[in-house]
Amino acid sequence: MKEVLLGRTGLRVNKDGFGALPVQRTSKADAVVLLRRALDGGINFFDTARAYTDSEEKLGDAIGGRRNDFFLASKTKAIKGEDFLKDLETSLKNLKTSHIDIYQFHNPPFCPKPGDGTGLYEAALKVREQGKIRFIGITNHRLAVAREAIDSGLYDTLQFPFNYLSDEKEQAMVRYCEEKNMGFICMKALSGGLITDVAASRAWLADFKGAVPIWGIQRESELDALFAAQRENAVLSAEQRRRIEADRAELAGNFCRACDYCQPCPAGIKISTCARMFLLLRRSPPAQFLTEKFKKEMDKIEDCIHCNHCKDNCPYGLDTPTLLEKNLADYRKFSAEFPV
Structure with missing residues (x-):
């Protein structure tokens, strides 16, 4: 080696x-x-x-x-x-x-x-x-x-x-x-x-x-x-x-790096998973993310209290609440089009 x-x-x-x-x-x-x-x-x-x-x-x-x-x-x-x-x-x-x-x-x-x-x-x-x-x-x-x-x-x-x-x-x-x-x-x-x-x-x-x-x-x-x-x-x-x-073209810019410095979330949202779901669904076999378990995790995004803890603690300056909302909308659309 x-x-x-x-x-x-x-x-x-x-x-x-x-x-x-x-x-x-x-x-x-x-x-x-x-x-x-x-x-x-x-x-x-x-x-x-x-x-x-x-x-x-x-x-x-x-x-x-x-x-x-x-x-x-x-x-x-x-x-x-x-x-x-x-x-x-x-x-x-x-x-x-x-x-x-x-x-x-x-x-x-x-x-x-x-x-x-x-x-x-x-x-x-x-x-x-x-x-x-x-x-x-x-x-x-x-x-x-x-x-x-x-x-x-x-x-x-x-x-x-x-x-x-x-x-x-x-x-x-x-x-x-x-x-x-x-x-x-x-x-x-x-x-x-x-x-x-x-x-x-x-x-x-x-x-x-x-x-x-x-x-x-x-x-x-x-x-x-x-x-x-x-x-x-x-x-x-x-x-x-x-x-x-190709990866640079797809992933450049506004994506969650999963560093988890936004945690803990007061609403219990698993941010590093939920804020990357758009990419996870398309870069991995999607079936593993379309289960009832992940649906419940994504639904927690609706419980966001907009405290901005995640946004204030993101070292990459992401607007995390907005990113979460976009991922939830995409997840629901994807789930409807590709049911498991």
Whole structure:
């Protein structure tokens, strides 16, 4: 497997990392099998977070005993130094390890710095000196915060959504990370499931030599697809280029990236699913979304109280309530025309 240097960390990781957010949706037994298969298959970089319910625990149970075989990243959503320290201790316990290679601030609305009054960066420095973490990272969905983090020189890694739907500003940001010798961890390489060709996505990302995608994997079939893509030519084929251009034409602009920073919804609407339903119906076998279960979820859109929590918290500036209404109208029309 191809390995890359993750910026100034000096960590030589597999080009394909494992994003462990989805394993929170699997049973512990299935997660153990999946994670061990990934490690045995050559993946040596795993990314999780305190916010991913039991993901850390499953990682610890599955591969904690093989700590020298892989690099580990986790995250904290703490906004105060004392909470940062508590989260780290919980992460270490869950992951069954004495240290985490990269500990990241999890999508803060600002760039933590020394002396900013939160105590966050000072706490990170303290535990780094104690050997509990090796490197300090930050994740974000906001381009301005990401650029500030790069410019600050305070961070060893940046994690940001990046795939072939990313615009020129985002691509320039990744190149800027390379210039600054800052490790770049790429989340949302499949844009929350809207990109369906893993091989094409990998081949496109290969042009960004320092970028390490963390593939969100929930099933063995998804891991098999990744391993199959690794065996293919990393150079984009003519057919893959056509598919990428078609995807860009269809998906450019006003679509939900499924980052879930609009949650929780007071009305109980599953926004990242409902606001993408127009695309899910057309980019996946539609029958799975035309069930009574999904009909009930879509009907909840009518319960929207227009509090604008989703709109105010969308890092991409989407008018989410309007997007939801459009998806509901389309869903009902589609359901009538294509009954299951």
